[in-house]
Amino acid sequence: MGTIHEKAALHFRWRVGERDVLVPFLANFDVTYAERKTYRGSELSFMFLQPERTIQDQFGITSEVLLVISDYNSVQPRTMQAIEEALQDTPAKGRVDQTTFFFVTKNEGSKEWVENYSALNPQSRVPIVLTLKEVLSGRADPWFIRQQMSDQLYSRDLFNEQLPLINDLFFFGRDQIVAEFLNSSKLSQNRGLFGLRKTGKTSILFKLRRIDEQVRGLLAKDLRGKSVASLADPYFTLQQAVLDGLFVGFQLEIERFA
Template sequence: MLSPFLSGFFITWARLRKEYNTELKIFFLSPEQNIKESYGFENEVMLVYAPFKSMEPRTLQAVEQIYSQSPAKGRVETLNYFLVSDDPKVREWLDTYTSSRQESRIIVSFTRKELEENRGNTWFVRNRLNEQFFGRDLFNYSLPLIEDTYFFGRQQLVMEYLDAIKRKENKAVFGLRKTGKTSFLFKLKRLVENEKIATVLYFDCKQPDIRKSRWFELLEEIATLLKKHFSIKETLIFDDKIASKSFFKLIQYVKNRNKQVCLLFDEIEFVSFVAKLDSHWHHDFIEFWQTMWSCQSQLKNFSFIISGVNPSVIETDIVNGVQNPLFGIVSHRYLTGFSEDEVRIMIRTLGKRMGLKFDHFSISSIFKWYGGHPLLTRLACSWLNTTLSAEAQKPIDINNEIFEGSLKNRG
């Protein structure tokens, strides 16, 4: 079964692993130099053999668990792996399973039977790699990233905010639309949970069920989630009079268990005194954040991170004649575009796996043209992929002249 991989790879590690009640055979393959250059591999590639007659979601769930553990973590490629199955329809199953999962890794699949039938074919694995890698547009995604697979840049900022959560400090991040604020929050949430620093709850404040809530109803929603997470049975009343007291009591329960809570509020403008759609937040803002401020100042096991476009929610000192509870207790940063180095890493990492080789000058021009904006940069590279793929066979070398020419074609 492994013979076709020996033309281009060395097997460096192998184990039986059991996750999600599924036993898999795991191999690490070290690519030869020509394979590294052709497909952009920098680390070893994981090969998973699932010896079952039919594919099930738990197989891929088990693989994700293996990715998060030693020795795979930090050692193997994160964007792709090989999957071998006894299921003759493994490719069709994967196409269906991953079609709705925008961020799924590139899974290069084989049946055991076809590998055994191609033991002497030195090009079999490479042809499959070309088919899987060069046929997918990895630049073409625009939704917030809920997984680490395609998250690039922001490492220094992530570490700064992670340290703030460890110290139970509040932070805010602001920036233009589509600069990656939500993806940043999801990344932070994953890290906090992986390191077991705190229980993290994320709230998208533009959701109608949240922005239409009164301040005490939103407190009750947060409390319901916390009670469920910590298995707290006590009944607490959340109405306009004692909601703050009930919330304080709940956070105290959590503190007594020596646990920490961090709340993430995205699109904060929708539940603030600048809200355009729900005017009750012009007044409810004070009640809600006074509760948060009081809990944090007294119990010390509680913090929050907010994000949005308009920093006035924390920079305005007086709201409706009352001190703004967020004024002076939330430090913030503006989320700007990627640095040129971050743009270069993203473009080259994704481009190589698609058969696109960007040279230094083309990437510099892309960075200058789009200012490091993550979404605009990806869309531009996606457009290049679409137009160039129709004209030439991959792999394709992209220089500055090709990029500059594409600007004219786009008008």
């Protein structure tokens, strides 16, 4: 049986009803942190859950997991944006698992809403959505939370991304390639990236572009919209697109020839 740490317990002096919400979670987690915060105009309760060994072994989750409790009767995009900001803010950043979180809400249609939201935002984190009603009814079932994790985490394939990765959330395993490109850039060396379709080439370029936002001197240009087959001189068009990217990216003046 999990425990509520002393500092976290202070939160429940003012939020007594949320103590009942924690009951099914305490079968597999300790509560290490609890606080009421406001992001994007949404006031929510944020808690950190430390998984016990059974959860670590079954789901491979070793870091603390965020639990968010909402009092609102509806779920809106700003709610998910508020959770995103909380995950990137202190003390969650660098402490809790960044790929998933628990979300408890009064809204009975929340699961369908979040499912649609995730479909429109495929590179977002994986929420484990629970209605307040089912959480309260599951207090006597020590397997309730574990079953919900199995049903909702395994229903989405994190490796089935059809579009290039536009953020760092699921970008991993390619740090060496990125480091090689950065080193070549510092040495003013040309470097090409070749591979089959859907193997992550564009994701790497997007990663380099994100680095460019922090370190100037590197420019990543996306030329996927160029249709080579329909061009009279594809080489010249590609060359012109690269030059345009260089001059615009580094804010240089360019003299065009007819």
